[in-house]
Amino acid sequence: MNFKLLKVLITISLFSTTLPAMANLITNGSFEDTTVGNGQWAWFNSSGVNGWQGSNIEIWNNYSIFSAAEGNQLAELNAHPSNGEAFSIFQTFDTTAGITYDLSFSYAARSSNNEAFLLNLFAADNTDMLSQLIDDHEVKKWSQYNNSFKATSGSTTLRFTSVYPEFATVGNFLDDIKIIASTANKQLAAEVPEPSGLFLAGFGLLFMMRKKFKGKITQNK
Structure with missing residues (x-):
């Protein structure tokens, strides 16, 4: 198993897990896109x-x-x-x-x-x-x-x-x-783990998989 690749994939996943941005859903809500001369x-x-x-x-x-x-x-x-x-x-x-x-x-x-x-x-x-x-x-x-x-x-x-x-x-x-x-929508946001928690979970998973992999190598010696 390529642990460097696994680490990269976990990191990308963690950074991409964010709440949606609170952007304005209305396009051109201030009517600025069609230019009219001043005055x-x-x-x-x-x-x-x-x-x-x-x-x-x-x-x-x-x-x-x-x-x-x-x-x-x-x-x-x-x-x-x-x-x-x-x-x-x-x-x-x-x-x-x-x-x-x-x-x-x-x-x-x-x-x-x-x-x-x-x-x-x-x-x-x-x-x-x-x-x-x-x-x-x-x-x-x-x-x-x-x-x-x-x-x-x-x-x-x-x-x-x-x-x-x-x-x-x-x-x-x-x-x-x-x-x-x-x-x-605070309740919805609260159900999404904070980034720090995601990092801990991700690297915990990486550690467990690496430990399991090393155990298999020891058994095969």
């Missing part, structure tokens, strides 16, 4: 905005003396031009059933505190996991939404739909949209 705005088909699907998306970059909540750009849900239907943008992302995730985003009104939109989360089978009306906007003043949900499938869809105004092209700013694995 300007532009509207795009959703296919031209990385990560997002649905209606057109209007993106501002420090336009009309209003700064993004995060980064330089923000999105206006009620985008130009109107097609006579409610505006709706959505994104589907990978999840693990049974794991809790934290959802957060910033929102603001453009011209009226009466502006409102519907927030939805859907499981892979289109089961509505969360449906909430967000109607406490303030004009050009960011508010932050925070909530948690437990995934029930291998993918989940986040959707925003305009409620007021429903068809007009003015209203409902969004920015800094995040979904990350929740720190509430």
